[in-house]
Amino acid sequence: MTRHSSIGPIGVFDSGVGGLTVLRALRSVSPAENFIYLGDTARLPYGTKSAASVARYSLQCADALIQRGVRLLVVACNTASAAALDALRLHHPSMPVIGVIEPGARAAVAASVSQHIAVIATEGTTAGGAYQMAIQRLNPCARVTSLACSLFVSLAEEGWTEGPIAELVARRYLEPIFAQAGAPDTLVLGCTHFPALAAAIRAVLPRQVAIVDSAATTAAAVLEELGGAAGAAGVSGKVRWLATDGAARFARVGSAFLGETLRAESVESIDL
Ligand code: DGL
Numbered sequence: 001m002t003r004h005s006s007i008g009p010i011g012v013f014d015s016g017v018g019g020l021t022v023l024r025a026l027r028s029v030s031p032a033e034n035f036i037y038l039g040d041t042a043r044l045p046y047g048t049k050s051a052a053s054v055a056r057y058s059l060q061c062a063d064a065l066i067q068r069g070v071r072l073l074v075v076a077c078n079t080a081s082a083a084a085l086d087a088l089r090l091h092h093p094s095m096p097v098i099g100v101i102e103p104g105a106r107a108a109v110a111a112s113v114s115q116h117i118a119v120i121a122t123e124g125t126t127a128g129g130a131y132q133m134a135i136q137r138l139n140p141c142a143r144v145t146s147l148a149c150s151l152f153v154s155l156a157e158e159g160w161t162e163g164p165i166a167e168l169v170a171r172r173y174l175e176p177i178f179a180q181a182g183a184p185d186t187l188v189l190g191c192t193h194f195p196a197l198a199a200a201i202r203a204v205l206p207r208q209v210a211i212v213d214s215a216a217t218t219a220a221a222v223l224e225e226l227g228g229a230a231g232a233a234g235v236s237g238k239v240r241w242l243a244t245d246g247a248a249r250f251a252r253v254g255s256a257f258l259g260e261t262l263r264a265e266s267v268e269s270i271d272l
Contacts, residue, residue: 018192047122
């Protein structure tokens with residue numbers, strides 16, 4: 001068993017740029033921390049791959065981050081959290097590993113009055129039933145309606161996050177779930193890309209439906225694991241950027257997800 005240090009950066013990985021929404025939330029709760037972010041852009045998307053492939057890719061991402069000295073691992077990708085969290089914890093028993101599913105499930109159960117919860121995610125996350133299991137572990141009586149909304153991923157990367165096209169797609173996916181009697185009162189955005197479409201999704205949902213985004217709840221879970229924010233007040237931590245393909249695209253598309261400009265020259269290309 002490898003022993004991991006109590007210092008060192010926090011490692012965050014995703015299939016690509018979507019996990020930058022999680023990194024953004026992490027930096028806002030813990031601004032003095034240093035991070036290493038890895039986007040496995042060479043093998044994106046994970047959402048349409050088999051669970052076995054996603055688990056294999058995730059173990060390789062984790063190894064790359066651990067070799068670079070991280071002290072805690074955040075699986076920012078929902079599909080990877082669904083397919084690989086157990087394997088990651090088994091392979092790295094002394095490394096704290098935090099995924100996005102458990103915090104999202106906790107937030108959904110807390111937000112829902114009726115305990116009928118809808119989860120939208122990638123095909124892979126939906127097929128594995130990870131959100132359903134996590135929600136029902138917290139409340140065995142909860143009812144979960146899951147739906148794969150694959151087109152949202154492309155819309156978010158294209159930057160078509162608002163307006164008639166985004167709303168039309170959102171309506172097509174969500175109306176069948178929310179137009180019926182006894183519809184869910186809470187919707188979990190179970191994919192890194194979906195918070196980018198929150199306005200379009202909100203526009204087609206009944207007003208009383210609560211939207212849960214797991215980025216903020218995951219950041220809170222990481223902060224709890226760390227025992228509070230580290231570092232001196234006013235000190236900004238650094239981020240090391242790694243991508244397995246296309247530094248220029250990673251920087252361009254990633255800037256929108258991160259909410260600040262990322263430069264291609266700062267992105268290191270690595271092979272896994
Ligand atoms: N990061 C993925 C997730 O949260 C979405 C993109 C992909 O399919 O790779 O599930």
